[in-house]
Amino acid sequence: MIKKSQFSFWYRNGLTLFFLALFAITLVGQALTGWKENNKEIEEKGGKALAFGSYLHSGHFISATFENFQSEFLQMGMYVLLTVGLRQIGSAESKSLTEEEDVDREPKPGPDAPVLVNKGGWWLKIYSNSLSLCFLLLFLVSWVLHFYGSWVDHNNQQLLQHKPAETLTGFLSQPTFWFETFQNWQSEFISIVSIVFLSIYLRQKGSPESKPVDAPHMETGK
Structure with a gap:
């Protein structure tokens, strides 16, 4: 150690x-x-x-900040969770198609194991999924703050134009918030596709996100 x-x-x-x-x-x-x-x-x-x-x-700052946060946390949470079961042949970002991996082994208590592993039971169950649960929580908090900030900023714009303010539910049905949301989500999803697919054929010596430079293209995992 x-x-x-x-x-x-x-x-x-x-x-x-x-x-x-x-x-x-x-x-x-x-x-x-x-x-x-x-x-x-x-x-x-x-x-x-x-x-x-x-x-x-202001709503402008809150919306702009958490608009980006929530899409990043969604991306990472989905990536962590979906790579448990989904595979991509040849990708450095995928688990092996045929072999068991170290990350799939059952946790065992021990002097060097995290405290919650030694507690066992529900503590262990929660800890075993804590990374994806944390990203889910961060995503939900960021989504709510993005929605709130976007709503406040929208109503400030309405006020400047001498128009009536929108209710929370009314704003939720408007395209503005969802346009901001979807344009960020799609960029995160294509970035995942890029790293998963490009790591099949391209290399970066020394990076843990890449396979060894001399590894065959169809070798899956690192």
């Missing part, structure tokens, strides 16, 4: 930290540019520009 003291904190967590940094940078960029874009639209319609702090609580 690898001891934490063998490597620095930055080396042990480099992948997570790198993408967290990119997330923070791009979120700030989205907030600043979204704030300016929203204020431009508000002023063009005769409204009063929002302060940056107020914008961060």
